Amino acid sequence: MAAKWERAPAPPPMAGALFMNAVLRPHRSLSLAAFKLMLVVVIAVNVAVAAVFIAQGAFPVAGFLGLDVLALWLAFRWNYRDARREEHVRVSAGQVHVASIDADGRSQHWVLNPLWARVATDGRGVLIRAGADQMRVGHFLAPEECQSFAAALNAALYRARRGG
Numbered sequence: 298m299a300a301k302w303e304r305a306p307a308p309p310p311m312a313g314a315l316f317m318n319a320v321l322r323p324h325r326s327l328s329l330a331a332f333k334l335m336l337v338v339v340i341a342v343n344v345a346v347a348a349v350f351i352a353q354g355a356f357p358v359a360g361f362l363g364l365d366v367l368a369l370w371l372a373f374r375w376n377y378r379d380a381r382r383e384e385h386v387r388v389s390a391g392q393v394h395v396a397s398i399d400a401d402g403r404s405q406h407w408v409l410n411p412l413w414a415r416v417a418t419d420g421r422g423v424l425i426r427a428g429a430d431q432m433r434v435g436h437f438l439a440p441e442e443c444q445s446f447a448a449a450l451n452a453a454l455y456r457a458r459r460g461g
Contacts, residue, residue, distance in 0.1 A: 300413040301413075302389055305406040308394065309394055316388045316454075316457050317449065320385055321438065324439075325330055325377065332373055336373075340366055376457045380401050382398065388453040389411075391411075409425070413428065415427070
């Protein structure tokens with residue numbers, strides 16, 4: 298393998314021991330149950346407010362109160378869809394494999410020889426550099442998580458270069 302990232306059509310077989318097998322996913326602050334509870338509370342408050350406006354003869358306000366519930370539902374739907382993204386980082390003695398899986402389940406795979414891999418952080422994820430090429434992983438991680446992941450990846454690459 299050259300000192301650059303190479304695209305792979307499918308997940309390559311990993312020979313030997315795995316020094317890292319990490320799955321990175323975006324963090325979501327609300328569970329599905331908490332979202333449903335929040336939506337029920339918002340709907341209940343909107344129904345109470347709409348009843349007051351309807352009693353005063355302001356019928357169109359009720360429709361607009363329904364629009365904010367729709368907007369909230371759509372925003373969280375997109376948010377939970379986006380949460381299905383994943384990045385897989387595997388390190389063995391022979392290669393570094395990075396797979397990026399989008400929200401629709403489509404995956405892209407890249408491989409690199411661990412001898413060429415260098416790790417850096419830039420505040421927007423972890424960079425895996427090889428010569429002039431670089432790949433950013435974990436762009437959705439918090440800064441502390443980036444530092445922790447970069448340290449673990451560095452340790453895995455060190456072990457991969459040493460053969461165990």
